[in-house]
Amino acid sequence: MNCKHFGECGACRVYEGGYESQLKQKVDINQERFVNFFSNPIEVFESPTQNYRSRSEFKIWHVGDELHYAMNHIEHKGVVLIDECPQVNTYINELMPKLIKAIDEKELGFKLFGADFLSSSNGEIVVSLLYHRQLDQAWQDTAAEIAKDLGIYIIGRARKQKLVIGQDYITETLDINGQNYIFNYIENSFTQPNSRVNEKMIAWAMDAFSDHKGDLLELYCGAGNFTIPFAKIFDKVLATEISKSSINAAKANMALNSVENIEFIRMSVEEFVDALNGVREFNRMQHINIEDYNINSIFVDPPRSGMDEFTCKFSSQFDNIVYISCNPETLARDLDILTQTHEIKSMALFDQFPYTHHAEMGVKLVKKV
C-alpha cells in the first residue's frame, strides 16, 4: 500500500512483507488461538488492498495557522499528520484535501478538532465536523456553501448541538450473491467499515444458515445489515438492538428493501432476555407474542466486549448459532461456554481491517447430539 505514514498512524501497522504476508500472519495467529476449539482450516476472506474503508475518523491538528488531518501515533505519544490516506475509499481520499482547504479559506477552522467521513461506494459523502464551540447561523451559512461546492452533506457537532446541512445519512448498495440490498447509513451510528468484506461476511452468514428453516432470533442487529438479507431465507426474524438511531435506520432499511417479515425491537440484550424469561415486562415487547415464533436459530454480532456469560447461556438453548465477532479474544472466551453444548462446524476470518492486527471472525455452531 502506497502510504507515506505507513505503520505510524493509528490506522495501520507495519508487518514484514506485503498484504498477502500480513494476512497470513493474522490467519496463523488465529488458527493457533482457536486450535483447541477447531482444528480444520479457517476459511479466509480477503480485503481489497487499498481504498477499502468507507468511514474514517481524523483529528484536526492546528500547526500555527495551518490545519491538518491527524491520527495518534501507534507507538508513542503525539500525532501523525495525514494529508492523504490510501486506506479510505477514493471518494473520501479525493475530498480530504479539498475540504481542509475550503475550511481554511472560509475560516471554519476555529476550535475544530475532528472530521469524521462516511461514504457510500458511489461517492455520496457525509462529513461530521466536531467543534469545541457552539455553532451559529454564520457557521451554518458557510458550511452550506462548502457542502454545495463539494457536493457533500455536512453535520456540525458541538456540545449538545447537531446542525445538519443536507441530510445525516448516505445510501449504500451491497451486492450479496448477485442480489442488491440498499441501506441508509446514519452518521454517528454503527456501520461496517469495509463494504466489500461486509458483502462477503453477509454471504458467508447466509450460507451458514442455508439448511435451517423456521424463524431466526438476532441479537445486536444494528441497522439491519445482516437482518434484511436473512429475512430472505427465514420465515420470520425477531431482531434486537440497543441503539435508537440504529433501530430507526433498520426499520427504514426494511422498507427500502421491501421486506416485511422482520420485527425490530429497541432493547438491550439483557432487557430482552429478562422479558422472554418473564422477569420484567416491557411496553416495547407488548405487541410481540413469542409463541408465534418457531425459533431454533440465533445470530449474534456483539461489540468488541463480546457476550457475557448470561447471554452465552441464553444463546445455547438454540440448535444453531452463528456468531460474528470483531474481537477474537472475547470470541475465544465465549466459545469456552458455547462449545459445552455446541460443536463448531466452520470458522471464517474476514479481513475487515487490513494492515492492523484486528480480525473479524465468523463461527457456525450446531447443538451436540
Ligand SMILES: C[S@@+](CC[C@H](N)C(=O)[O-])C[C@H]1O[C@@H](n2cnc3c(N)ncnc32)[C@H](O)[C@@H]1O
Ligand atoms: C458490532 S455491531 C453490529 C451491528 C450489526 N450487526 C451490523 O453488522 O452492522 C454491535 C451492535 O451491538 C449494539 N449493542 C451494544 N451493546 C448492546 C446491548 N447490551 N444490547 C443490545 N445491543 C447492543 C451496538 O449498538 C451495535 O449496533
